[in-house]
Amino acid sequence: MIPFAERVILARGWRRCxxxxxAGALGALAMPPFGILPALALSLAPGVWLIDGTAKPGLSRRASLKAAALVGWFWGFGYFVAGLWWLGAAFLVEADQFAWAxxxxxxxLPALLAFFxxxxxxxxxxxxxxDGSRILAFAFALTVSEVLRGHLFTGFPWNNPGMALGQNLWLMQSAAFLGxxxxxxxxLAICASPALILTGRTAGQRWTLPGLAATALSTMAVFGLWRVPAEPIPTVENVRLRIMQPNLAQDAKFNPRNRDAIMRHYLSLSAAPGRDGRTLADAxxxxxxxxxxxxxxxxxxxxLAQIGGLLEPGSVLVTGAARMDEPIPGEAVGxxxxxxxxxxxxxxxxxxxxKVHLVxxxxYVPRFLEALIRAVGLRQFVHIPGGFEPAESRKPLSVPGLPPVAATICYEAIxxxxxxxxxxxxxxxxxxxxxNDGWFGQTTGPYQHFAQARLRAVEEGLPLVRAAxxxxxxxVDPYGRIVDSLQLGVEGVIDSDLPVASGAIHSSITRRFSLTTILMICLMALIVRRKQKLHLYKTSWTRRYVSFDTKAWGHEEVDQLNR
Structure with a gap:
């Protein structure tokens, strides 16, 4: 065995942590904006070896599971700290109130997410x-944990490992059918398979599964190349978009006292000449x-009158804006x-x-924590008395002149x-x-947010129009191709036609069924494989249930395991 893998497997105590x-922190480099896919392999392979190391002879099943959970927590903690550090920028927008937190x-948050x-x-x-089936077990188990992370406690599927594939134009096409x-x-399966290269005893054990993983990755790329049309797709007739990106800092400038200056900025920027010569009158x-x-x-x-004066007859403005219901009798505000x-x-x-899915x-402050949060003098980041209320359901947004719209606000798109x-x-x-990603400044967060919204276009087979x-x-067209964009930290406008939907059948029910089928097949295969192996170990004269070279443990420990 290569000494490096052996040292990881045999690590104990704080070294293992x-x-x-x-290893987890290294995996964050596979996420946007870096997109270094090999970094996920360099992160997951040690994860496999660390689980190998929890199979210490003489260790009870319960103790082994605890050891695996502990190293998994540290792996997740590193992954989420390195991938979500940019959340700290929001605490510095109003540093006098929130910097201490x-x-x-x-x-x-990474410490909590690491439990998944x-x-x-x-x-x-x-x-x-x-044997090689442990790669399947690893991919199966972490996929289950990611599904749970995306749904429990309102869900937070940010930086799902699938985004390592979901930011590449060709590789992301499989999401249309698998989500x-x-x-x-x-x-997980593809990037964890290189762990076998350094731990297999034979050439077949070392290279068979990594070879299959490379074949699967190549097949996905070839499928994506085939699926994405060579030419731009048609556009919706009589729709000409103008997207305004004001690049307004989320600080004291965004204040009711500056309302007139803000409105002037919006109006003048919206009326400015576009990069391709189009004007507001064309939109x-x-x-x-x-x-x-x-x-x-x-x-x-x-x-509202100023906005009306900006628009040509027949054109409309679609904008984010807080709104308040009429207060009920006896209440000061709605x-x-x-x-x-x-x-x-x-x-x-x-x-x-x-908006349905609030942050x-x-x-808002979760009800069960509201009293505690208020007691220490905290509130939600937005300056809304009591915070926002969620809508009861996702309703369609009717916009004259546009096809039926699936509206999403902020992180609803993830x-x-x-x-x-x-x-x-x-x-x-x-x-x-x-x-509004202005809370997070010039960090990796807005890039990650955009990549996730872009993948939704591929999953649903619908074009994406995004104003940040x-x-x-x-x-973005329904295949994930960027028709036009404005980069982070600049102001300007995008003038674009609207691509048509792909026409393909995309169903979240179908995708869930496909994923459930894959996971059930994996689970059944693992259970059958485990029963066969355990039976073999019990009846074989070797009876050696070890996950790496017996020389690493020594004959005495192996004899103990055999007994």
């Missing part, structure tokens, strides 16, 4: 065998980002919603969509299978995403 943390955001890979490592250890969780299983639909106004637009007739509103050239609000602690409107209306033919305050704003 440090190796787990370092920065360590809790940068380290506290801890569960995954323990589940993998439960199915572990000292993000399907990509997750493939990414039928102007799109502004989330939370565009530090005031309630629907209760400000003067601002419920607040994070919304998208549609406004015509008369300054009339034609329609609205309210915990960003847009949830696969939760994009399309509910109900029996006409199927959506467009994903609209407005967001500080970037990344873009128009």
């Amino acid at each position: 440090i190796l787990g943390f370092a 920065l360590p809790f955001g940068v380290l506290g 890979p801890a569960f995954g490592f323990a589940l993998a250890r439960l199915l572990w065998l000292p 993000l969780d399907g990509l997750c299983f493939l990414a 039928t639909h102007i799109v502004w980002p989330e939370s565009a106004f530090p005031f309630l637009l629907h209760r400000d007739p003067a601002s 419920a607040f919603f994070n919304a998208i509103q549609v406004i015509d050239h008369r300054g009339t609000i034609l329609g609205s969509y309210d 915990p602690f960003g847009e 949830f696969p299978g939760q994009i399309l409107p509910e109900g029996d209306g006409p199927p959506a033919r467009l994903i609209l995403n407005v967001t 305050n500080t970037g990344i704003s873009a128009v």
Whole structure:
């Protein structure tokens, strides 16, 4: 065996924990904007070896599972700290109020999220065998833990390992049929397989599964190359988009006292000449980002009149804006919603969509923690009394002149299978995403956010229109190709036509069925394999249940295991 793998397997105590943390942190380099796929392999292979090391002779099953869970927690902690450090930028926007809590955001959330890979490592250890099937067990168990992470406690599927494949144009095409969780299983199985190269006893054990993994990756790339059309796809007739990216810092400048300056900036930028010579008069639909106004637009007739004066007859503005319901009798204020509103050239609000999936602690304080949070003087980041209320369901947004719209606000776009409107209306033919990533500055967070929204377009077979305050704003076709975009940290406008939907049949139910089928087949294969192996070990004269070279343990420990 190569000494490096042996040293990882035999690591104990704090050395094992440090190796787990370092391996997990390395895996974050596979996420946007870096996209270094081999980094995930260099992260997962040590993860496999670390689980191998929990099979210490004389260690009880319960102790072995605890050891696997512990190293899985440290692996996850490193992965999430390295991948989500940018969350700390939000605590510095109003540093006088929130800077003291920065360590809790940068380290506290990763510490909680790390319990999901801890569960995954323990589940993998439960199915572990000292042969190539342990790669399947590893991919199966961590996929299950990622599915749980995407749904439990409101869900947070950010930086799912499947995004290592989901940011490459060719590789992401498989998501149309398998979804993000399907990509997750493939990414884990493919990138964990190199662990066998340094631990297999024979050439077949070392190279068979890695060879199959390389073949699977090549097949995905060839399929993606075949699936993506060679030419740009047609566009929707009589739709000309103008997306405004104001690049307005999320600090004291975004203040009700500066409302007039903010509105002037929006109006002048929206009317500025485009990069390709188009003007505002050419646009039928102007799109502004989330939370565009530090005031309630629907209760400000003067601002609505200014917007009406900007628009040509027949054109509309689609913009993010907070809104408030009428207060119930006896209450001073009504419920607040994070919304998208549609406004015509008369300054009339034609329609609205309210956000369903709110950001915990960003847009509201969870009820069960509200008393504690208030007691220490904290509140949600947005300056809304009591925070936002969630809408009851995802409703379609009707925009004159546009195909049926699946509206998403901010991080609603990161949830696969939760994009399309509910109900029996006409199927959506467009994903609209407005967001404000100005909270996170010039960090990796906005790149990760855009990559996830882009993958939703491939999953659903729908074009994506995205307006972001500080970037990344873009128009993406249903195959994930970027038609036009504005980079992070610049102001400007995008003038673009709207690509048509792909016409392919995309169903979240079909994708869930496909993933469930894959996982059930894996589980059945692992159970059958485990029973066969254990029977063989019990009846064979060798009876050696070890996961690496017996020389690493010594004959005495092997004899103990055989007994």
